[in-house]
Amino acid sequence: MKYLISILLALTVSFSAATAASAQETTASAQEKIRVLLTFGGHGFEQEPFFAMFDAMKDVEYTKAPMPASADLLKPDLKKKYDVIVMYDMVGDLSAEQHNAFVALLNEGIGLVSLHHNMGAHRNWDEFRKITGGKFIFEPCEIDGKKYTKSGWSHGEDMKVTVADKEHPITKGLKDFEIHDETYNKYYTAADAKVLLTTDHPKNDPKLAWVQDYGKSRVFYFMLGHDAKAWANPNFAEILGRGIRWTAGK
Ligand SMILES: [Zn+2]
Numbered sequence: 001m002k003y004l005i006s007i008l009l010a011l012t013v014s015f016s017a018a019t020a021a022s023a024q025e026t027t028a029s030a031q032e033k034i035r036v037l038l039t040f041g042g043h044g045f046e047q048e049p050f051f052a053m054f055d056a057m058k059d060v061e062y063t064k065a066p067m068p069a070s071a072d073l074l075k076p077d078l079k080k081k082y083d084v085i086v087m088y089d090m091v092g093d094l095s096a097e098q099h100n101a102f103v104a105l106l107n108e109g110i111g112l113v114s115l116h117h118n119m120g121a122h123r124n125w126d127e128f129r130k131i132t133g134g135k136f137i138f139e140p141c142e143i144d145g146k147k148y149t150k151s152g153w154s155h156g157e158d159m160k161v162t163v164a165d166k167e168h169p170i171t172k173g174l175k176d177f178e179i180h181d182e183t184y185n186k187y188y189t190a191a192d193a194k195v196l197l198t199t200d201h202p203k204n205d206p207k208l209a210w211v212q213d214y215g216k217s218r219v220f221y222f223m224l225g226h227d228a229k230a231w232a233n234p235n236f237a238e239i240l241g242r243g244i245r246w247t248a249g250k
Contacts, residue, residue, distance in 0.1 A: 034248045036062035037082045039070065043090035043117045049228040050088070057241050067091045075101035076108050083248040084111030087118040088225075093125055106131060109216030111247030113240070116225040119187060120151075132221050133190035133212045143188050151187045152203070155226065159183065159201045161208060161235070168211065170220065170242045171196045177235045182226035193221075197239075209239070211246070218247040 038054065040047075054062050063082075065073060067089040074085070094102075099122075106112065112131070120136035122128035129135035129143070137151040162176050183204035193210035200206070209222045220243040230236055 033061045039089040041067035086113040090117045106217040107215035133193035135188040181230040
């Protein structure tokens with residue numbers, strides 16, 4: 001009996017120790033997680049698989065931010081609670097005050113990942129193309145002395161993606177790949193953005209992904225990602241995850 005009690009005691013002690021250790025691990029990993037504010041709205045998408053992709057990112061915790069309802073969050077205070085904003089919204093214009101607050105936040109520094117149709121957001125706010133380095137053109141216009149006609153898109157295309165920058169942390173070690181996704185063309189891209197991915201698809205402009213700085217913020221624009229078929233491509237989630245880490249400064 002004494003023997004049995006000592007076994008039970010030993011088991012209890014080791015169980016408590018294991019519980020304490022796993023609690024510590026949980027605390028440590030929670031602290032290390034990259035805190036993401038994820039905007040969406042203004043364009044339909046398959047919500048369940050989209051959010052599931054973020055659920056699967058072990059080093060990311062995120063908050064859903066429907067737009068434009070959450071637009072008031074985009075101000076300097078946000079950097080106390082979040083490391084990165086991932087924008088998948090395509091909202092129209094915000095107020096001048098909201099625009100100024102967003103610029104002030106970026107000037108102080110926060111990661112920004114702009115994804116797919118976010119290129120078409122804030123269509124009348126010229127500063128937004130300077131922030132992301134891209135713009136989907138809805139009406140013919142002139143930017144920096146160059147004339148643009150309307151941008152186009154085509155669903156369900158098979159695209160070859162070439163890793164143009166083999167040294168950047170977002171693309172280093174990746175191989176060229178193919179993806180079934182939507183193409184865009186005739187969009188504006190900033191001449192001095194650093195291009196990471198390109199395509200030779202005839203219905204798409206060559207530049208697919210790029211990075212640049214805006215204020216004290218790192219910005220990553222990634223054109224791919226129309227639907228669950230694209231998100232299911234392991235390259236997509238890998239590049240998105242790396243983009244989040246890189247803009248967070250990790
Ligand atoms: Zn799309």
